[in-house]
Amino acid sequence: xxxxxxxxxxxxxxxxxxxxxxxxxxxxxxxxxxxxxxxxxxxxxxxxxxxxxxxxxxxxxxxxxxxxxxxxxxxxxxxxxxxxxxxxxxxxxxxxxxxxxxxxxxxxxxxxxxxxxxxxxxxxxxxxxxxxxxxxxxxxxxxxxxxxxxxxxxxxxxxxxxxxxxxxxxxxxxxxxxxxxxxxxxxxxxxxxxxxxxxxxxxxxxxxxxxxxxxxxxxxxxxxxxxxxxxxxxxxxxxxxxxxxxxxxxxxxxxxxxxxxxxxxxxxxxxxxxxxxxxxxxxxxxxxxxxxxxxxxxxxxxxxxxxxxxxxxxxxxxxxxxxxxxxxxxxxxxxxxxxxxxxxxxxxxxxxxxxxxxxxxxxxxxxxxxxxxxxxxxxxxxxxxxxxxxxxxxxxxxxxxxxxxxxxxxxxxxxxxxxxxxxxxxxxxxxxxxxxxxxxxxxxxxxxxxxxxxxxxxxxxxxxxxxxxxxxxxxxxxxxxxxxxxxxxxxxxxxxxxxxxxxxxxxxxxxxxxxxxxxxxxxxxx
Amino acid sequence: xxxxxxxxxxxxxxxxxxxxxxxxxxxxxxxxxxxxxxxxxxxxxxxxxxxxxxxxxxxxxxxxxxxxxxxxxxxxxxxxxxxxxxxxxxxxxxxxxxxxxxxxxxxxxxxxxxxxxxxxxxxxxxxxxxxxxxxxxx
Numbered sequence: 141x142x143x144x145x146x147x148x149x150x151x152x153x154x155x156x157x158x159x160x161x162x163x164x165x166x167x168x169x170x171x172x173x174x175x176x177x178x179x180x181x182x183x184x185x186x187x188x189x190x191x192x193x194x195x196x197x198x199x200x201x202x203x204x205x206x207x208x209x210x211x212x213x214x215x216x217x218x219x220x221x222x223x224x225x226x227x228x229x230x231x232x233x234x235x236x237x238x239x240x241x242x243x244x245x246x247x248x249x250x251x252x253x254x255x256x257x258x259x260x261x262x263x264x265x266x267x268x269x270x271x272x273x274x275x276x277x278x279x280x281x282x283x284x285x286x287x288x289x290x291x292x293x294x295x296x297x298x299x300x301x302x303x304x305x306x307x308x309x310x311x312x313x314x315x316x317x318x319x320x321x322x323x324x325x326x327x328x329x330x331x332x333x334x335x336x337x338x339x340x341x342x343x344x345x346x347x348x349x350x351x352x353x354x355x356x357x358x359x360x361x362x363x364x365x366x367x368x369x370x371x372x373x374x375x376x377x378x379x380x381x382x383x384x385x386x387x388x389x390x391x392x393x394x395x396x397x398x399x400x401x402x403x404x405x406x407x408x409x410x411x412x413x414x415x416x417x418x419x420x421x422x423x424x425x426x427x428x429x430x431x432x433x434x435x436x437x438x439x440x441x442x443x444x445x446x447x448x449x450x451x452x453x454x455x456x457x458x459x460x461x462x463x464x465x466x467x468x469x470x471x472x473x474x475x476x477x478x479x480x481x482x483x484x485x486x487x488x489x490x491x492x493x494x495x496x497x498x499x500x501x502x503x504x505x506x507x508x509x510x511x512x513x514x515x516x517x518x519x520x521x522x523x524x525x526x527x528x529x530x531x532x533x534x535x536x537x538x539x540x541x542x543x544x545x546x547x548x549x550x551x552x553x554x555x556x557x558x559x560x561x562x563x564x565x566x567x568x569x570x571x572x573x574x575x576x577x578x579x580x581x582x583x584x585x586x587x588x589x590x591x592x593x594x595x596x597x598x599x600x601x602x603x604x605x606x607x608x609x610x611x612x613x614x615x616x617x618x619x620x621x622x623x624x625x626x627x628x629x630x631x632x633x634x635x636x637x638x639x640x641x642x643x644x645x646x647x648x649x650x651x652x653x654x655x656x657x658x659x660x661x662x663x664x665x666x
Numbered sequence: 667x668x669x670x671x672x673x674x675x676x677x678x679x680x681x682x683x684x685x686x687x688x689x690x691x692x693x694x695x696x697x698x699x700x701x702x703x704x705x706x707x708x709x710x711x712x713x714x715x716x717x718x719x720x721x722x723x724x725x726x727x728x729x730x731x732x733x734x735x736x737x738x739x740x741x742x743x744x745x746x747x748x749x750x751x752x753x754x755x756x757x758x759x760x761x762x763x764x765x766x767x768x769x770x771x772x773x774x775x776x777x778x779x780x781x782x783x784x785x786x787x788x789x790x791x792x793x794x795x796x797x798x799x800x801x802x803x804x
Contacts, residue, residue, distance in 0.1 A: 239768040353748050366746050395754045396746070464732045471726070475710065482711075484781050486772040493784040500711045513712045514719060518726040520710040521702075534733050536743030541736065543744060578726060595747030620747070 142166060142322040143641060146379040149325065150207045153199055160195035160210030164188050164254050167212040171256065171323045173648055177279045179317035181217050182225050183257040188212070191254045198252065207382050209252030214318045214327040217258040218265050219245055219370070220359040224255075228361055229273025230263045232487045232507030242359020243391045244328060244370050251386055256324050259314030262577075263509050265330055265363050266474070268338055268584035269572050270313020272511050278313035280306040280343055280566050281321040286643035287609035306566040306610070309342035309584070311335040312371060316343040319373045320642060326383050329371035332363045333466055333581070334561075334588025336371025337600035341561035341613030344602040344642060346634075348372040348380040351621045352595035353398040355384075356391035364473040365396075367592040377601065377631040381407050384623060398621070405624050410632040413448035418629075419554035420451065423459035424587055430564035432606050437560050440603060440614055443636060444558070454554060456545040461538055462590040463582055468522050468535035469593070474512075475519025481507060511577045543594040550619045556629045557617040559587050561600040565610035587615060597623040599630045602639040611639070698724050 141149065141158055152158050171183055195210035204210070215221060218228045220238035227233045241249065249255065262272045271277035282288050283305040292304075308317050312329025316339035319327045329336040331349040340347020348371060355370045362368055370387065374380045385404025391397045410416070420441055425434070445451040483489035483503035490502035508516070522531040549557070562584060572580065591598040597620070600613040616633070618626030698720050706723075707713050714720055766779055775782040 236772060239765065239772070353751075390754070392754070392756050395756075396748060397754070398748070398751060399754055458736065461733060461736050464729060467726070468730050468733065484773065484783055485769070489774040496783050496786040497711060499784050501707075501713065504712050505715070508712065510715075510719065513715070514722050514726070516710050516712050517706050517714065517719070517723055520706050521723065521727065522730065524705075524709075531730055531733070533743050534736075534738060535730075536745060537738035537741040538733055538736050540741055540744035541738070543747060576722065578722065582729070593747075 142170070143375075145376050146207055146211060146325055146374070146382050149211060150204075150209070153210050154204060156199070160192040160199065160254065161189065163210060163212060164192035167256055167323050170321065170648075171318075174281070174321045174323060174644075176284075176647070177281055177317045177321060178276050179259055179278055179314040179321065179323070180214070180257045181227060181229065181260050181275050181314070184224050184255055187224070188254045188256055191249070191252070195252050195254065205250070205252040206386070207251075208248065208386060211253050211326070212256045212324045213248055213253045214256045214259050214315060214324040215245055215248075216261055216265075216312050216315050216327070216329050218261060218330055218361045219258075219328060220361065221245055221255070221258065224258060226258065226361070227274075228264045229261050229275055230507060230509070230512070231274055232481050232504075234274070234488065236487055238359075240359065243356040243393060244387050245359065247387055248328075256318075259312070259318050259327060261314055262311035262511070264361070264478075264512050265311040265332060265335055266511050266515060266581075267310045267577050268334070268581045269307045269569075270310035270339065271307060271569065271572065272509060272577055274509070277569060278308045278310075278317050279569075280308045280313075281317055281642060281644060281647070282306060282342075282344065282566065282610055284644060284647040285609065286646065287605055287640070289609075289646070291607070291609040303570070304568050307342070307569050307572050309339035309562065309566060311339075312347075312373065313339045313343075315373050316340055316345055316347065319343070319345045319375060321644060321647075325374065326379060327373045329373050330360055330363070331369050331371035331592065332367050333470065333585040333592055336373060337561050337588050337598060337613075337615060338584060340373055340600040341602070341615075342566035342611065344611030344613070344639065346374050346377050346380050346602070346630075347600040347613075348374075348384065348627070349591065349598045350384055350388065350623055351597040352592075353396055354388045354402065354597075354621065354623065356387075356389075356394040356397050358391055358393040362477045364470050364592075365477065366473065367470070367595075369592070377599070377627055377634050378407060380599070381405065381624075381627045381631075384627075388623075400621075407624070407628050407631045410628055413444070414450075416444070416449040416629065417553050417555050418444050418449055418451045419454040419549055419557045421456045421459065421549075421557060421559060422453050423456050424559045426586070428563050428583070428586075429560060433560045433562070433564060433612055436603050436612055437558070437614060440633070440637075441558060443633075452554070454549045454552070454557070456542075456549065456590070458538065458541045458545055459590065462542050462593060463586055465535045465538040465542065466585065466589040466593060467582065468531050469539060471515045471519035472522050472532050472535075473519070474515045475523060478508070478512065478516050483507075514578065539593050542590055546590075546594045546596060546617075555619075556626060559615045559617065561587060561613045561615040563587075565606040565608060565612050591617055594620075596620055597626050599626060601630050601634050601637075603637050605640060698727070
């Protein structure tokens with residue numbers, strides 16, 4: 141049941157083949173079994189079971205709220221959830237309990253979804269590995285998959301297998317791991333420079349970044365106001381479309397959401413490929429790209445071509461500057477957004493009370509990690525009077541050039557761009573931490589951040605396993621507010637490539653005795 | 667057909683410069699002076715904490731300096747991708763609020779309905795001693 145799509149489970153719930161409480165119990169027990177992944181910061185067991193009870197009552201009366209009623213979901217811990225601790229994986233907000241729900245969380249709850257818990261991330265969503273939060277790193281479920289372990293046995297160097305685990309990518313690594321390990325059907329992430337698509341590619345799930353302005357950011361603790369977007373992680377494209385249909389739409393509490401009416405949509409099947417034009421940006425073919433990802437990218441393009449679509453090479457001339465531009469704009473906006481954390485109204489507060497400035501400084505030193513502090517300081521540098529024109533405004537101008545590059549390409553008849561999502565498959569944690577956060581982010585966000593600067597929709601779809609048995613995903617980029625068209629193409633591609641299901645029996649079996657006890661307890665309830 | 671063209675292009679550029687030099691580009695990079703450090707710490711109310719942090723800032727600046735190579739003559743800065751649309755403004759009616767108690771709960775130090783902040787003077791301690799002694803004399 142847990143491996144099914146949202147629509148299938150929704151049907152099963154309507155027909156009484158499974159109850160929301162059973163689904164909830166199963167997901168909760170899976171969360172316990174997969175604790176080693178460290179995907180969750182908070183598991184809201186009581187609340188979820190209560191929500192399941194309510195959902196069950198609705199199904200009994202035949203009054204389900206929709207496709208998401210009774211469906212377990214998870215939310216990244218930088219979305220405000222009323223009554224549930226929201227930490228952003230930072231000491232600054234440890235113990236902070238918001239008095240309100242983020243709009244997207246409220247929308248999910250209004251549809252009857254069951255909130256399993258809050259997922260782990262890089263501190264304040266800054267990072268590309270989900271390794272830099274105070275609750276520790278998230279482990280990629282594929283580290284424990286049969287597919288990966290078998291390949292490793294073949295070339296085992298006698299290393300301790302448990303210390304060779306892989307990163308999930310980031311910063312929404314917890315959400316990606318939660319979905320990948322079947323502990324929920326959908327999870328919310330956030331995407332500022334690729335934070336949803338990057339872990340989606342590394343964890344073999346679908347990661348959707350909607351168009352900027354389509355989904356409300358109210359309640360999403362902001363990183364970069366002009367680029368942040370709530371992201372959606374699911375196991376298939378259709379599920380992502382269902383969730384997007386529920387979340388999209390104008391929110392009076394977020395003035396940057398567009399006012400055009402938005403309706404939930406279904407994805408048609410693509411039959412006439414001849415009308416489709418796929419663009420391949422040549423500047424994305426960089427020397428750092430792994431040969432495996434490159435060959436899969438080639439294969440995908442050939443696939444579209446062989447089915448009748450037009451596949452052409454296009455140019456995004458300012459690509460090599462986009463990561464630099466992103467770096468300046470991101471740190472500048474971060475410097476501003478992090479200023480609200482002063483210990484007065486919420487969050488951590490230091491013990492000394494000598495003067496306001498001293499209190500703020502000590503609070504912020506204690507509350508933020510090096511990564512966050514580094515970005516705040518860099519941002520403040522770029523915003524200094526003497527630097528403002530040369531760095532911040534310059535970056536804003538380059539941003540326009542980058543956005544214009546995309547507009548030009550789409551105006552030339554291209555419907556969707558096809559690019560890699562990441563440079564390679566997920567790497568072991570020990571390798572990842574050899575470089576610092578900023579360097580890694582600059583490397584890993586290469587293919588994803590330009591999309592945030594242009595505000596376009598993009599989705600990462602898992603394509604195939606690498607020679608090491610690890611997922612590799614490819615990215616599709618669409619025109620602004622043409623999310624439906626983008627997902628239609630992605631859905632067709634997903635069906636063609638038939639990405640394998642992760643085999644996690646080993647991880648599950650390790651705690652099978654726990655499951656047995658729970659089964660007995662559950663049976664005695666009936 | 668397009669794949670061949672791309673592949674040839676890659677082979678031509680292979681062996682060229684790698685994308686991300688990890689060493690700071692010495693040309694045009696600003697050395698971070700002690701004065702600048704103090705200034706930034708004061709503005710950001712965040713301290714560097716270590717020499718590594720200063721080195722990281724220098725790298726970040728060197729990285730950002732690469733923007734100079736882009737010709738942006740006549741290009742307007744872009745603040746938002748939604749610049750062609752009107753921002754939505756709610757009508758000026760009170761529809762929610764009265765949640766002072768809820769909001770105060772999240773703070774560590776409150777007195778009645780006030781958030782309590784320490785005094786705002788960031789003076790050297792000798793000035794405090796002086797003003798205290800003056801007060802005592804009165």
